[in-house]
Amino acid sequence: MARHLYSCPLRWSDMDAFGHVNNVVFLRYLEEARVDFMWRLAPGDGSKAFTGGVVVSRHEIDYLKPLVHRHSPVTVETWVTEIRAAYLTLRYEIKDEDTVYVRAATRLVPFDLEQGRPRRVSREEETFLTEYLEPGQGAGRRERSEGALAV
Template sequence: MTRHIYSCPLRWSDMDAFGHVNNAVFVRYLEEARIDFMFRLAPGDGSPSFSGGSVVARHEIDYVRPLVHRHEPVTIELWVTKIGAASLTIAYEVKDPDQVYVRASTVVVPFNLEAQVPRRISAEEKSFLLEYLDDDTSGALAA
């Protein structure tokens, strides 16, 4: 399984009154990594894959330890744990080489913004996502 690696800068404004990254800011970090994964790495030059829109149906976040401000970026690793006909689940770790700050997952639904309806995952998108599918995830590939 391949993992997508995103280097996320920390901003001074991400801190809360207790001197660490605010819990709500981690949702933005996950979004940055997910957008980098889905749009910048979408298959094919000029491919419409993932460009038609998507919506978040669910987030789950486990805060493992506080992350304090520093000048070095934090690493976000993400991979796919489930591919359905009209949704996918992405898992993340926000981490440094020696520790994990957050473990999370997001259910993403491809969405036709013009028609305002969910849509199915295309064959091209599925092929791209399969490269990042966790090898240990039993039953992660739905028809």
């Protein structure tokens, strides 16, 4: 299983009054890594994968250690833990060589912006996501008899 690595710079404006990265800023770090993963690394030139829209339906975040301002970036590792017919789940660690500061998860729903409603994960998206799927986790979306989609 591959993990996507994103080098995330710390900005002075990310700090709270105590000199730590503010808790809500970590969500921005996750967003930056997610965008880098899904749009920059999405399958191939001319691909429509993920371009129709994706919305966040859930975040979970565990703050493990305070992160103070410094000039070196942190790494955001991203991988896939679940692929279903109409959603997927990403997991993350925000860390450096010595410390994990945050563990988090995001549930994403592919969205059709033109029609204003959720859509299914495409085969092309599923193929791309499967490269980052955590071992032991099944894609689960099309393994039904009679061709029904798993949700």
